[in-house]
Amino acid sequence: MLLPALVLAMALHDETPDSLQSLYRDCKISVAIADNKIEHPDTLEWASDVRCISYLHGFLDGISWTKPKSICPPDGTKITEVAKKYVQYVNKNPSQQGDNEQLGVLFGLAQAYPCTA
Numbered sequence: 001m002l003l004p005a006l007v008l009a010m011a012l013h014d015e016t017p018d019s020l021q022s023l024y025r026d027c028k029i030s031v032a033i034a035d036n037k038i039e040h041p042d043t044l045e046w047a048s049d050v051r052c053i054s055y056l057h058g059f060l061d062g063i064s065w066t067k068p069k070s071i072c073p074p075d076g077t078k079i080t081e082v083a084k085k086y087v088q089y090v091n092k093n094p095s096q097q098g099d100n101e102q103l104g105v106l107f108g109l110a111q112a113y114p115c116t117a
Contacts, residue, residue: 001005008081014097022069022101023051023052023055023104023105024086024087024090024104025048026049026051026052027052027056027083027086027087028087029045029048029049029052030048030049030053030080030083031080031083031084031087033045033046033049034080034083034084042092045054052083053079053080053083055101055105055113056079056082056083056086056105057079058107059102059109060073060109062080068115069115070106070110071106071109071110071113071115072113072114072115073100073109073112073113073114074113077113082109082112084107085108085112085113086104086105086108086109086112088112089104089107089108089109089111089112090104090108093107093108
């Protein structure tokens with residue numbers, strides 16, 4: 001029952017799916033849910049959480065196939081921690097909020113989780 005509501009909520013999202021501002025907003029909501037700052041998330045908040053977490057999972061899975069590696073989160077890193085690092089990066093670099101979300105995620109996570117030789 002919840003899945004159709006989430007799909008509908010995501011379809012009604014008002015920004016282009018590849019804007020950094022849109023992903024940033026979704027991940028801020030995801031972090032707030034993880035930190036119990038939103039006690040009873042509504043359907044749109046759950047949709048934002050799903051979009052953020054799914055995007056970051058997919059991004060990390062995809063980038064893990066690249067050589068040389070540019071992002072190396074420690075084993076056992078929770079995806080909510082990755083979302084927090086991404087939100088912190090955008091907070092510190094507000095001029096990039098209009099940029100493409102792939103670049104924002106790449107730069108933010110590479111800074112948060114640099115690879116060492």
